[in-house]
Amino acid sequence: MEREQYLAAIKPRMPEKRYIHTIGVMETAIDLARKYGEDEKKAEIAAILHDIAKYADMEWMENIVRAEKLDARLIGWGSELLHGPVGAYIVESEFGINDEELLNAIRFHTTGRPGMSRLEKIIFVADMIEPNRQFDGVERLRKKAQKNLDKAMSACVRHTLAFLIDTKQPIYPLSIECYNDMMNREDSEG
Numbered sequence: 001m002e003r004e005q006y007l008a009a010i011k012p013r014m015p016e017k018r019y020i021h022t023i024g025v026m027e028t029a030i031d032l033a034r035k036y037g038e039d040e041k042k043a044e045i046a047a048i049l050h051d052i053a054k055y056a057d058m059e060w061m062e063n064i065v066r067a068e069k070l071d072a073r074l075i076g077w078g079s080e081l082l083h084g085p086v087g088a089y090i091v092e093s094e095f096g097i098n099d100e101e102l103l104n105a106i107r108f109h110t111t112g113r114p115g116m117s118r119l120e121k122i123i124f125v126a127d128m129i130e131p132n133r134q135f136d137g138v139e140r141l142r143k144k145a146q147k148n149l150d151k152a153m154s155a156c157v158r159h160t161l162a163f164l165i166d167t168k169q170p171i172y173p174l175s176i177e178c179y180n181d182m183m184n185r186e187d188s189e190g
Contacts, residue, residue, distance in 0.1 A: 001095065006048040009095075014055050022051055024130030025123070032122045036149050039119070045097070046105040046123050053087035054079065061086045073173060081172055084110045112157055112178030121153040128156045154182045 001009075003026075011019055026047040033043035053061060061082040065074050070085050088107035091097050105123040108116065112124055129142045129152075137159055145152040157179050164171050 010052055013052060018051060018054060021132050022048060024132045025126045028126035028130045029122050032126055036118060038122055042102050042119055043122055046102050047126060049091050050106050050109050050123055052090050053083040064089055077172060081110055084108060111172050111174040113174050114177050114181035121149055125152050125156050157182060
């Protein structure tokens with residue numbers, strides 16, 4: 001499939017505002033892929049499809065988690081976390097995409113995980129800094145993304161964790177594991 005076909009497939013599944021966000025993530029991901037030597041087409045496809053399950057029915061998504069034996073810890077966390085892993089399931093089952101790195105970029109775009117690939121980091125960061133995002137600190141994150149992908153990823157994860165702590169929300173264990181992995185890597189790199 002080509003870009004327009006993927007866009008046509010996702011458009012009816014989301015409100016216009018989310019579709020506009022998706023276009024922003026796609027453009028940002030392509031730019032970051034070009035900058036950091038990643039496959040631009042894979043970045044484009046992962047970005048277009050990253051929120052395919054964002055507005056899916058919660059009960060249906062939890063049933064997919066159970067039926068497909070996805071991480072059982074996802075049950076009860078809501079669509080903010082479920083839509084990544086369930087989105088990867090949809091992309092594989094509906095579109096026949098079985099590129100594990102591309103699926104992981106979708107699967108972990110909200111939580112992160114230890115040992116993320118460059119493509120996974122690109123989608124995570126692009127989702128957070130795309131041009132339609134407006135929050136305190138987004139410009140700083142955008143500047144970091146232009147200088148160093150790993151430092152941008154680390155800053156994005158820290159920003160997300162700080163937000164969750166400040167708003168007294170629980171933090172999914174995989175996000176903590178992602179943070180710890182990044183801190184350990186930074187320590188070992190000096």
